[in-house]
Amino acid sequence: xxxxxxxxxxxxxxxxxxxxxxxxxxxxxxxxxxxxxxxxxxxxxxxxxxxxxxxxxxxxxxxxxxxxxxxxxxxxxxxxxxxxxxxxxxxxxxxxxxxxxxxxxxxxxxxxxxxxxxxxxxxxxxxxxxxxxxxxxxxxxxxxxxxxxxxxxxxxxxxxxxxxxxxxxxxxxxxxxxxxxxxxxxxxxxxxxxxxxxxxxxxxxxxxxxxxxxxxxxxxxxxxxxxxxxxxxxxxxxxxxxxxxxxxxxxxxxxxxxxxxxxxxxxxxxxxxxxxxxxxxxxxxxxxxxxxxxxxxxxxxxxxxxxxxxxxxxxxxxxxxxxxxxxxxx
Amino acid sequence: xxxxxxxxxxxxxxxxxxxxxxxxxxxxxxxxxxxxxxxxxxxxxxxxxxxxxxxxxxxxxxxxxxxxxxxxxxxxxxxxxxxxxxxxxxxxxxxxxxxxxxxxxxxxxxxxxxxxxxxxxxxxxxxxxxxxxxxxxxxxxxxxxxxxxxxxxxxxxxxxxxxxxxxxxxxxxxxxxxxxxxxxxxxxxxxxxxxxxxxxxxxxxxxxxxxxxxxxxxxxxxxxxxxxxxxxxxxxxxxxxxxxxxxxxxxxxxxxxxxxxxxxxxxxxxxxxxxxxxxxxxxxxxxxxxxxxxxxxxxxxxxxxxxxxxxxxxxxxxxxxxxxxxxxxxxxxxxxxxxxxxxxxxxxxxxxxxxxxxxxxxxxxxxxxxxxxxx
Numbered sequence: 001x002x003x004x005x006x007x008x009x010x011x012x013x014x015x016x017x018x019x020x021x022x023x024x025x026x027x028x029x030x031x032x033x034x035x036x037x038x039x040x041x042x043x044x045x046x047x048x049x050x051x052x053x054x055x056x057x058x059x060x061x062x063x064x065x066x067x068x069x070x071x072x073x074x075x076x077x078x079x080x081x082x083x084x085x086x087x088x089x090x091x092x093x094x095x096x097x098x099x100x101x102x103x104x105x106x107x108x109x110x111x112x113x114x115x116x117x118x119x120x121x122x123x124x125x126x127x128x129x130x131x132x133x134x135x136x137x138x139x140x141x142x143x144x145x146x147x148x149x150x151x152x153x154x155x156x157x158x159x160x161x162x163x164x165x166x167x168x169x170x171x172x173x174x175x176x177x178x179x180x181x182x183x184x185x186x187x188x189x190x191x192x193x194x195x196x197x198x199x200x201x202x203x204x205x206x207x208x209x210x211x212x213x214x215x216x217x218x219x220x221x222x223x224x225x226x227x228x229x230x231x232x233x234x235x236x237x238x239x240x241x242x243x244x245x246x247x248x249x250x251x252x253x254x255x256x257x258x259x260x261x262x263x264x265x266x267x268x269x270x271x272x273x274x275x276x277x278x279x280x281x282x283x284x285x286x287x288x289x290x291x292x293x294x295x296x297x298x299x300x301x302x303x304x305x306x307x308x309x310x311x312x313x314x315x316x317x318x319x320x321x322x323x324x325x326x327x328x329x330x
Numbered sequence: 331x332x333x334x335x336x337x338x339x340x341x342x343x344x345x346x347x348x349x350x351x352x353x354x355x356x357x358x359x360x361x362x363x364x365x366x367x368x369x370x371x372x373x374x375x376x377x378x379x380x381x382x383x384x385x386x387x388x389x390x391x392x393x394x395x396x397x398x399x400x401x402x403x404x405x406x407x408x409x410x411x412x413x414x415x416x417x418x419x420x421x422x423x424x425x426x427x428x429x430x431x432x433x434x435x436x437x438x439x440x441x442x443x444x445x446x447x448x449x450x451x452x453x454x455x456x457x458x459x460x461x462x463x464x465x466x467x468x469x470x471x472x473x474x475x476x477x478x479x480x481x482x483x484x485x486x487x488x489x490x491x492x493x494x495x496x497x498x499x500x501x502x503x504x505x506x507x508x509x510x511x512x513x514x515x516x517x518x519x520x521x522x523x524x525x526x527x528x529x530x531x532x533x534x535x536x537x538x539x540x541x542x543x544x545x546x547x548x549x550x551x552x553x554x555x556x557x558x559x560x561x562x563x564x565x566x567x568x569x570x571x572x573x574x575x576x577x578x579x580x581x582x583x584x585x586x587x588x589x590x591x592x593x594x595x596x597x598x599x600x601x602x603x604x605x606x607x608x609x610x611x612x613x614x615x616x617x618x619x620x621x622x623x624x625x626x627x628x629x630x631x632x633x634x635x636x637x638x639x640x641x642x643x644x645x646x647x648x649x650x651x652x653x654x655x656x657x658x659x660x661x662x663x664x665x666x667x668x669x670x671x672x673x674x675x676x677x678x679x680x681x682x683x684x685x686x687x688x689x690x691x692x693x694x695x696x697x698x699x700x701x702x703x704x705x
Contacts, residue, residue, distance in 0.1 A: 006512075009507050009510060009512060010512070012503075012504075012507055013504070013507055013508065013512075013518055016500075016504055016522065017518060017521045017522070019579070020521050020522055020524055020525055020579075020583075021521060021524070022547075023525075023533075023536050023537070023540055023579065024524060024525075024528070026536070026539065026540060026547055027532070027536050027539075030539065038539075038545065039545065040545075041544065041545050041549060042545060042546060042547045042548075042549050042550070044547065089355045089356050089359060090356060092352045092353070092355065092356070093352060093353045093355070093356035093357070095352060096349060096352035096353045097353070100349045100352070100353075102349075102353070116365065116369075120369055124373065161353075161357075165356070165360060166636075167688065168360050168363075168364050169636055170636055170639070170684060170687050170688055170691065171364075171367070171368070171680070171684055172639070172640045172660070172661045172664065172680050172683055172684070173640065173661075174642070174661050174664045174665050174668065174676070174680060175367075175371045175664060175676070175677055175680030175681070175683075175684070176363075176367040176368075176371065178370070178371070178374070178668075178673070179366055179367035179369075179370035179371055180363065180367055182366075182370065183366055183367075198359075198363075199363065201359065202359050202360060202362065202363035203363070205356060205359060205360060206360075207633075209356065233341070233344075233345045233348070234345060234348035234349075234352075235344060235345070235348065238352075259526060259527055262529070263527075263528070263529035263530060263531075265529065265530065265531050265643060266642065266643075279529070280529045280531050280532075283529060283531050283532050283535070284531045284647075287535070287647075292535060292538070294535075294539060297532070297535055300532075301528065301529070301532040301535075301536070304528075304529055304532065305524075305527055305528055305532075308527040309524065309527060312520065312523060312527065313520060316516070316519070316520060
């Protein structure tokens with residue numbers, strides 16, 4: 001690299017590093033500011049142009065104490081549990097989609113949709129109880145599938161299953177959240193960890209399947225074949241050979257999905273009111289009637305970002321490698 | 331070895347049905363969260379919800395919610411105020427229409443020998459995508475003509491197309507720089523990843539602090555230009571640009587990270603061979619590097635497209651959708667309709683968004699991504 005080229009490279013990288021860091025720096029110093037420092041125009045460096053104060057940290061940790069701690073623990077529990085669940089379910093499905101050729105007959109899908117439509121009509125228009133309609137529909141589906149098995153010739157393949165999974169991610173949460181709210185209300189799980197865990201797991205599942213499929217696709221099939229000859233079953237192969245080999249991909253996917261679950265706001269807004277409230281709600285909650293309480297908000301944002309940064313640095317070497325493998329096949 | 335142990339009855343059952351057991355949990359989880367929400371929100375989109383004593387009543391109104399949004403009283407909110415096209419815009423639209431027609435004609439000519447059903451399905455998809463594209467182009471042109479005003483659909487398209495392309499170019503540029511043999515690579519990798527970790531609500535409030543012309547950190551700069559009284563939140567395009575800056579700050583890291591990984595997997599000898607053959611930097615990029623990373627590029631752009639259509643936190647916190655509804659995205663439009671108890675309208679907006687997003691994403695996959703990925 002020529003000296004001039006090196007200069008411009010580092011200049012560009014330096015500028016972008018500044019762009020990335022400055023907003024975070026600003027949030028960080030704001031957490032040590034008094035309201036007067038914020039409202040009377042910008043002050044930049046603690047100890048130089050203003051005296052830092054711990055009042056916001058005191059408020060968050062002493063005055064609010066349990067009202068900070070509870071959402072924080074909720075966030076940790078919900079993010080970790082939902083990430084683990086979607087990673088487990090999603091990687092098994094992703095593995096299956098790379099190793100097994102599924103043939104979903106188009107007729108069966110059509111039958112399923114037709115019966116679903118009939119159920120909806122029966123419930124909405126004819127007032128049949130929903131459990132009765134669902135039971136009849138499921139029984140009919142099983143019977144008809146048995147009777148018609150082998151009649152359907154057109155099939156959907158793995159790519160179609162994959163696209164169906166991804167397409168679930170396109171429906172905007174604003175539209176889906178009210179029915180999900182009604183579902184959890186029906187089973188009495190509103191404002192519980194379980195509701196958030198299940199919802200986040202389902203919402204992030206397509207991303208897991210998509211990313212993990214690429215990681216699994218790069219593992220050569222021969223490794224499994226030799227284990228199969230030794231008599232190892234499929235689940236043993238997955239647990240002892242495949243998952244360890246894909247740990248880089250698992251780490252990268254884990255981090256990405258964890259970040260999504262940790263930061264999610266809209267679904268939490270609907271599904272949790274008090275007991276299961278998560279951190280993003282607390283951050284938004286600092287926008288009081290007196291206007292946003294920037295200093296409290298900043299403390300909470302710092303508290304939210306810190307563990308993720310620590311985790312990302314810890315997983316850094318996996319991520320670098322992880323995305324690398326996953327990205328090859330896209 | 332334990333693998334020689336006689337498997338139990340349960341073990342044998344699991345093994346025999348392993349192919350099904352692996353995939354069904356994922357399918358069931360997705361079905362559980364998609365069947366009822368889809369049906370219920372579709373029902374809502376076709377109904378009017380009225381608060382009644384002790385609950386609410388749901389009245390079936392057919393497509394009236396959609397009619398109201400597309401042609402009725404809500405038209406200027408969703409689509410915007412349309413103005414007649416000038417000669418330049420008309421020419422642009424006609425040129426685009428011509429190109430689309432040529433493309434469809436070429437597809438028909440090339441695929442005449444194929445199975446009729448496949449041809450009809452392929453043609454249907456292309457005609458649908460083409461019609462939507464031309465309609466949206468006409469909408470964007472006419473709402474931005476003098477006297478017009480863009481609605482939430484046009485604003486969302488600006489966010490999606492503008493934001494995703496800026497993020498892609500920035501991410502690609504940074505990845506190309508960091509992929510060079512430089513010192514401090516790990517530092518830049520971690521630092522450039524940071525913005526993705528902040529909760530979107532936090533980013534939105536953070537940017538509200540930063541963008542304050544009187545009390546924000548950039549206040550001296552605004553003052554130097556005599557703009558400390560400039561209210562960007564009152565100017566439609568300035569407000570939209572601030573929203574897009576926040577979005578770009580958050581999502582460029584994602585593009586950067588994945589593209590950098592793709593660049594690092596590229597075999598070094600190809601690039602060196604091209605250099606030895608006397609190729610310039612641009613030629614190396616165009617004919618060696620780009621083909622190697624194009625499939626990954628297609629994938630990250632698709633993921634971003636899906637997520638960008640759902641942007642809500644930034645405009646909601648930064649501008650509350652204003653001035654007027656200049657910065658309102660479709661998701662925010664649905665949210666505001668929901669807040670004003672117009673649940674039917676809210677669901678209808680959601681379905682319009684779903685339709686536009688699905689056609690855009692499948693078109694992207696079929697017409698661009700497959701080509702980038704090669705045969």
